[in-house]
Amino acid sequence: MKELRLRRLRHPETGRVVICPMDHGVTLGPIKGLTDLELAVERVKRHVDAIVVHKGQIPVVSRQLGDHPEVAVLVHLNASVQGASSHPAKVLVAEVEEAAGLGADGVSVQLNLGCEGDADMLATVGRVTREARLLGLPVLAMTYPQPPGMSGEATDDIVHVARAAAELGADLVKVSMPLVPEEVERIVAGAGVPVVVSGGPYNDDRQAVLDGVRLAMEAGASGVALGRNVFQDADPQRSAKELYAAVHGQSRVRSFEDLDAYPIPDLPRNPF
Secondary structure, eight states: OHHHHHHHHSOTTTOOEEEEEOOTHHHHOSOTTOSSHHHHHHHHGGGOSEEEEOGGGHHHHHHHTTTOTTSEEEEEOEEOOTTSTTTTOOEEOSOHHHHHHTTOSEEEEEEEESSTTHHHHHHHHHHHHHHHHHHTOOEEEEEEEOTTTSOTTOHHHHHHHHHHHHHTTOSEEEEEOOSSHHHHHHHHHHHOSOEEEEOOSOOSOHHHHHHHHHHHHHTTOOEEEOSHHHHTSSSHHHHHHHHHHHHHOGGGOOOSSOOTTSOOOOOOOOOO
């Protein structure tokens, strides 16, 4: 059953995936671009393969995706609040069975290693993957090395956390986007499961973001998981289109106008 749901995440021609996380509300509150979640989904839904939200936002997402059933929905299962003394330790706020009952196509869970509470987060990932396997749901692990024990900039630490999530049963892992092709290749090779790269905080240099995405795709990444660099852009719809083109190739963009500003060659299939 899980393979059937994984098939929804993958583009049928490229084997890659464009994920737009929109689960920031618990950690950061109603940040720019997500104050009206329904509007945010409406703006990007034509140009993403999947979105990530917390369980309470499923009704909002369902209203917007009624005419776009091809977009998969992942429910994020753990959370923390930035500014709280326990952050960045994540705690479970939803169950896999809950997500399945809501009709989700999969679940996501964050794994931070190197910080206080990381042992509990390891246990959480193990529990989530076990329950998801029994219910046939794919698991995306959002992986981040954290101080004081690890460095978010060190490739060795990035690939270590990604590999830990894979060893515990994650089907794909999200990592911070390295800027050097050889580092992406090391992470892809070391993780052992498909790797998607994240964008982090909003960068107003859209071209730099797209260049980084193209680099990651050419180095073997299986897709992206970019949220703020899409929905916080001055033109979220165009940002989503250009991101989709950078991952899948311009000829596959579902759009009403050409993306002539960023000619992007088709890239070879990278299945997962």
